[in-house]
Amino acid sequence: MLNGVKRFITNGDADMKLVLARSEEGTSDARGLSYFVHDKKWGGVTVRRIENKLGIHGSPTCELVFRNAPAKIVGDRKMGLIKYVMSLMNGARLGVGAQSVGISEAAYREALKYANEREQFGKKIIEFPAVYEMLAVMKAKLQASRAILYETARCVDVYKALNALVTPERKLTPEERKENKKYSRYADMLTPLLKMTSSEFCNQNAYDAIQVHGGSGYMKEYPVERLYRDARITTIYEGTSQLQTVAAIRYVTNGSYLEMIRNEYESQEIKVSDAVAAACPDAQARLEKVKARLVAMTEQYEKTVALMEGKPEEYIDFQARKMCEMAAFIIESYLLLLDSLRCEKFIDSAEIFSERAQAWNNERHFYIYNCNSETILSTCKNVKGDLDIVYQE
Numbered sequence: 300m301l302n303g304v305k306r307f308i309t310n311g312d313a314d315m316k317l318v319l320a321r322s323e324e325g326t327s328d329a330r331g332l333s334y335f336v337h338d339k340k341w342g343g344v345t346v347r348r349i350e351n352k353l354g355i356h357g358s359p360t361c362e363l364v365f366r367n368a369p370a371k372i373v374g375d376r377k378m379g380l381i382k383y384v385m386s387l388m389n390g391a392r393l394g395v396g397a398q399s400v401g402i403s404e405a406a407y408r409e410a411l412k413y414a415n416e417r418e419q420f421g422k423k424i425i426e427f428p429a430v431y432e433m434l435a436v437m438k439a440k441l442q443a444s445r446a447i448l449y450e451t452a453r454c455v456d457v458y459k460a461l462n463a464l465v466t467p468e469r470k471l472t473p474e475e476r477k478e479n480k481k482y483s484r485y486a487d488m489l490t491p492l493l494k495m496t497s498s499e500f501c502n503q504n505a506y507d508a509i510q511v512h513g514g515s516g517y518m519k520e521y522p523v524e525r526l527y528r529d530a531r532i533t534t535i536y537e538g539t540s541q542l543q544t545v546a547a548i549r550y551v552t553n554g555s556y557l558e559m560i561r562n563e564y565e566s567q568e569i570k571v572s573d574a575v576a577a578a579c580p581d582a583q584a585r586l587e588k589v590k591a592r593l594v595a596m597t598e599q600y601e602k603t604v605a606l607m608e609g610k611p612e613e614y615i616d617f618q619a620r621k622m623c624e625m626a627a628f629i630i631e632s633y634l635l636l637l638d639s640l641r642c643e644k645f646i647d648s649a650e651i652f653s654e655r656a657q658a659w660n661n662e663r664h665f666y667i668y669n670c671n672s673e674t675i676l677s678t679c680k681n682v683k684g685d686l687d688i689v690y691q692e
């Protein structure tokens with residue numbers, strides 16, 4: 300029998316609910332939680348309210364009240380969070396990554412269309428450097444987000460396809476087992492980077508789409524104001540960007556991202572296909588420059604991570620997001636570079652994104668490099684002193 304309240308449940312009035320609930324009295328940690336299934340027909344659950352939200356108005360978000368609601372346990376007791384919800388969440392994070400790519404794409408298309416129609420000072424606004432730069436960067440962020448989405452989905456597909464081969468009569472060969480382990484690990488490593496960066500990029504793209512529209516973008520008549528509101532949830536649900544960092548940081552500190560970048564991406568030969576060479580004669584030279592930039596960025600990332608040696612955990616947590624993003628920007632740049640070898644449509648974005656990524660990573664590296672690790676935590680903690688002012692007011 301489930302009792303309690305669950306807030307913020309998407310499509311909460313569904314026929315079938317999967318519920319994470321505390322099954323072990325007196326516990327407060329993850330081991331006290333089990334996983335349950337509840338069928339609407341069994342009764343005991345009411346929708347107390349539907350939330351009034353900033354965006355995603357097509358998706359009802361419910362507050363559910365459980366009063367002696369009959370439920371059946373799913374799988375092993377006490378493994379609710381550790382085993383089932385963690386695995387479910389990785390799938391959902393991939394989904395939010397895809398949702399972010401969708402919103403980014405819509406924002407980019409709206410901005411591009413508007414910039415091509417609107418005239419100011421006798422010119423289409425797409426002719427102004429400030430506007431075409433914004434559009435080119437939006438496109439690069441969009442293509443980078445899609446590249447890491449597909450790469451993550453590919454890793455998930457590979458290990459799931461291998462899992463699907465297993466039957467009572469058919470075990471995986473040692474080689475298949477090795478592949479399975481590798482791709483399952485890669486999927487775990489890439490998922491938080493995908494969720495964090497593509498959701499942040501989709502918010503940036505929605506912001507810039509409004510900027511391209513000027514005053515009109517602020518009006519309800521144009522779809523970009525809705526995209527801006529819809530984008531906002533993507534950095535929050537299925538784990539905030541800060542929680543994606545919590546999931547990803549161990550792969551920074553144990554060297555897994557560095558190893559992945561070097562083994563999977565840096566090791567690949569940069570040789571454009573005949574079709575790309577025909578369509579874009581300078582492709583090979585342009586992409587070799589991108590590769591050289593990425594090799595340098597990887598060395599810089601390695602040096603940045605080395606600065607964490609011997610530092611307390613709180614300091615590493617403090618700097619974690621910057622290092623996770625550095626790894627993500629390098630991986631995304633490499634994916635665009637590798638896409639460019641097969642199709643010339645990615646070359647501009649490979650250049651633009653990697654140039655930007657280098658600037659973003661430089662900023663992160665020099666911030667960490669110059670940070671006074673002895674004092675920065677206490678200096679930032681001073682913000683708590685402002686609570687007195689807030690409460691007095």
Ligand SMILES: Cc1cc2nc3c(=O)[nH]c(=O)nc-3n(C[C@H](O)[C@H](O)[C@H](O)COP(=O)(O)OP(=O)(O)OC[C@H]3O[C@@H](n4cnc5c(N)ncnc54)[C@H](O)[C@@H]3O)c2cc1C
Pocket residue numbers: 306307308309310352360532535536537538539540541542545
């Ligand atoms: C529209 C909508 C739909 C939703 N749908 C569902 C659903 O269907 N099912 C469901 O179960 N949930 C759902 N949620 C809940 C959603 O997943 C959570 O709101 C989200 O994960 C953030 O948790 P929180 O609201 O408790 O924020 P908090 O955990 O209170 O976070 C507040 C702030 O503190 C930061 N923070 C918290 N912990 C840490 C930490 N350890 N390290 C660093 N920073 C931290 C966060 O990043 C954030 O900035 C939905 C939420 C919304 C808004």
